[in-house]
Amino acid sequence: MFVKLASLGRRFWLSTAAIAVAGALFLLALTYRPAIPPISPPPRDSFSLATVERGAALARIGDCTTCHTANGGAPFAGGKPLATPFGTLFVTNITPDAKTGIGNWSKEAFRRAMRDGVARDGKHLYPALPYEHFTHTTDADLDALYAFFMTRRPVSTVQPANRLYPPLGFRPLLAGWKMLFLHKGIWQPTQGESAEWNRGAYLVESLGHCGGCHTPRNLLGGEKRSRAYDGGVADGWVAPAINGNSPAVRAWTADRLYTYLRTGIDMNHAAAAGPMGPVTHNLARAPEADVRAIAVYVASMMTRAPGAKVLSAPPIDRAAQAAAAEPAGAALFAGACAGCHGPGAPMMQQGRPDLSLGSPLHEDNARDAIQIIIQGLTPPVGAPGPYMPALADNFSDAQIAQIAAYARARFTDKPAWPNLEEAVRKARKEGQQP
Ligand code: HEC
Ligand code: HEC
Ligand code: HEC
Known part of the structure; x- marks a missing residue:
């Protein structure tokens, strides 16, 4: 009896092991991508100037420089x-x-990286390269981007090693991730919508990768497609909803969005802070018609938002009530903020938007308001723009919490934010560059 069970057990384990090994081999085979043969870098004059220029414009819409250029780097x-x-x-x-670099990549290798997240040598790439969106780009646009990058100045670099939590350094795992979350296919126009709307839809969904920040992600880092544009996180900031759940108190019309995306500030709302700053800096130099198309499409996503019908809400200023509720915050605000944001301050007389008009103080999450106080607003280097000093070192966590609580009470009609001090601690940590 015992003997029989034991041998059955052994046979059972042997066959299970065989199945496991076969399964692992099968999975490895599934994740395997061949290398695409290297080429010698194509001569610059093999690309037409018009194609290179189109590629330059698309690179701005795709924010390639924001991620691929280090601070002070080439x-x-x-x-x-x-x-x-x-x-x-x-x-x-x-x-x-x-x-x-990518000097010996063929056009096919470049297309595969952008669409499938696979490098020329066959290794899987991390979705930090937003191929979830780039995958929807047309062949012609990818080829224009290729022409643009192949005609840049080659720079030789030493690439630091990634520091990822194990086992995420093991790239074949990414093949599984892609099976779950990478939905390929070139973006198709919607019948019945205008050419401008469709152009905007294409750019937003593909190279613009707006959803990369504005769509919430699941625990494995995949975008929740059923909640597209419902608000996500980026570098410790909140990228607020830009659909029917937009927290904006005043309507985001196509014109206002155009101004905001193109200049980084809209007087009916606020300035683009944090990770949105570079997006607007890039769009400022993209083709005007493309930015208009993006604005038209995004405005159409927000038509059901609570504030969508409100063209000009009067500013909220509950100074007395807020001072009674948050006396410590009121005193700090008077010293550190009112010189710029208080009624009658020189900055306000130049027509800067009132604090009650921007979304940060109205959002359910306090993170953007806290990050703006901590990091301030830095206009992109060399560009004129609104400026607010970073105040991280001027105040303790408790003081920043008091200022935020006061500003929320004074400039909005929303309930107080919970656990602000904890939120400040978290924001300081997440906003830090590695
Ligand atoms: C949000 C940040 C981000 C943006 C925006 C971005 N990339 Fe990247 N890209 C990355 C990261 C991170 C990697 C490396 C991924 C890895 O190591 O697996 C990468 C890798 C690549 C690669 C593969 C290079 C190689 O040697 O394997 C190509 C090609 C590429 N990006 C092109 C582009 C182009 C073109 C654009 C603009 C249209 C762009 N990227 C925009 C983050 C970004
Ligand atoms: C790298 C991440 C990132 C990307 C990519 C990005 N955004 Fe944003 N966006 C943010 C963050 C963070 C904020 C909040 C900034 C603030 O509070 O000033 C924001 C704010 C906005 C706002 C203001 C919303 C409000 O109510 O105040 C709009 C509109 C917007 N983004 C549109 C877009 C569009 C359109 C695209 C694509 C072309 C895009 N964003 C791409 C991160 C991003
Ligand atoms: C030197 C002037 C200056 C000071 C001091 C200053 N800010 Fe700002 N702040 C700005 C400018 C400029 C902007 C961008 C224009 C805008 O969005 O209104 C801004 C934007 C903001 C925003 C985002 C826009 C919005 O409407 O939500 C918040 C929140 C904010 N400031 C809060 C504060 C708080 C709180 C303090 C004090 C701790 C402070 N600021 C101190 C100049 C200043």
Whole structure:
């Protein structure tokens, strides 16, 4: 009896082990992608100037420089650390250097990286390269981008090693991730909508990758497609909803969105802070008609938002009530903020938007308001723009919490934010660059 069970057991385990090994081999085979043969870097004059220029415009809409250029580094030479919930990734060099960049990549290899997230040598790429969106781009546009990058100045770099939590350094796992979350297919126009709306839809959904920040993600980092544009997080900031759940108190019309996306500030709302700053900086130099199309499409997503019908809400200012509720915050605000944001302040007389008009103080989550106080607003280097100093070192967590609580009470009609001090602690940590 015992003997029989034992041998059955052994046979059972042997066959299970065989199945497991076969399964693992099968999975490895599924994740395997062949290398695409290297080419010698194509001569610059093999690309037409018009194609290169179109590629330059598309690169702005795709924010390629924001991720691929390190602070003070050569354009597109990579090396910039990106903080992700899964550790720190170093962005790669996409200049046409043959050894350390993409100089020996063919057009096919480039298309595959952008659509399937697979490098020329066959290794799977992390979705920090937003191929969830880039995958919807047309062949012609990818080829224009290729022409643009292949005609940049080649820069040789040393790529730092990624610091990811194990086992995420093991790239074949990404093949499984893609099976779950990468939905391929070139973006198709919607019948019955205008050409401008369709152009906007295409750019937003593909190269613009607005959903990469504005759509919430699941625990594995995939976008929740059923909740597209419902608000997500980026670098410790909240990218608020830009659909029917937009927290904006005044309507985001196509014209206002155009102004905001193009200049980084709209007088009916506020300035673009945090990770949205570079997006607007890039769009400022993209083709005007494309930015208009983006604005038209995004405005159409927000038509059901509570504030969508309100063209000009009067500013809210409950100074007395807020001072009674948050006396400590009121005193700090008077000293540190009122010189710019108080009624009659010189800045306000220049027509700057009132604090009650921007979304940060109205959002359910206090993070953007806290990050703006901590990090301030830095206009992109060399560009004129609104400026607010970073106040991280001037105040304790408790004081920043008091200021935020007061500003919320004074400039909105929303309930107080809970656990503000904890939120400040978290925001300080998450806003830090690795
Ligand atoms: C949000 C940040 C981000 C943006 C925006 C971005 N990339 Fe990247 N990209 C990355 C990261 C991170 C990697 C490296 C991924 C890895 O190591 O697996 C990468 C890798 C690549 C690669 C593969 C390079 C290699 O050597 O394997 C190419 C090609 C590329 N990006 C092109 C582009 C282009 C073109 C754009 C603009 C249209 C762009 N990227 C925009 C983050 C970004
Ligand atoms: C890298 C992340 C990121 C990307 C990509 C991004 N956004 Fe944003 N966006 C943000 C963040 C963060 C905020 C909040 C900034 C603030 O409070 O000033 C924001 C704010 C906005 C707002 C203001 C909303 C409000 O009610 O105040 C609009 C509109 C917007 N984004 C549209 C877009 C569009 C359109 C795109 C694509 C072309 C885009 N964003 C791409 C991160 C991003
Ligand atoms: C030197 C002037 C200056 C000071 C001081 C200053 N700010 Fe700002 N702040 C600005 C500018 C400029 C903007 C961008 C324009 C805008 O959005 O209104 C801004 C934007 C903001 C925003 C986002 C816009 C909105 O409507 O929600 C918030 C929130 C904010 N400031 C809060 C504060 C608080 C709280 C303090 C004090 C701790 C403070 N600021 C101190 C100049 C200043």
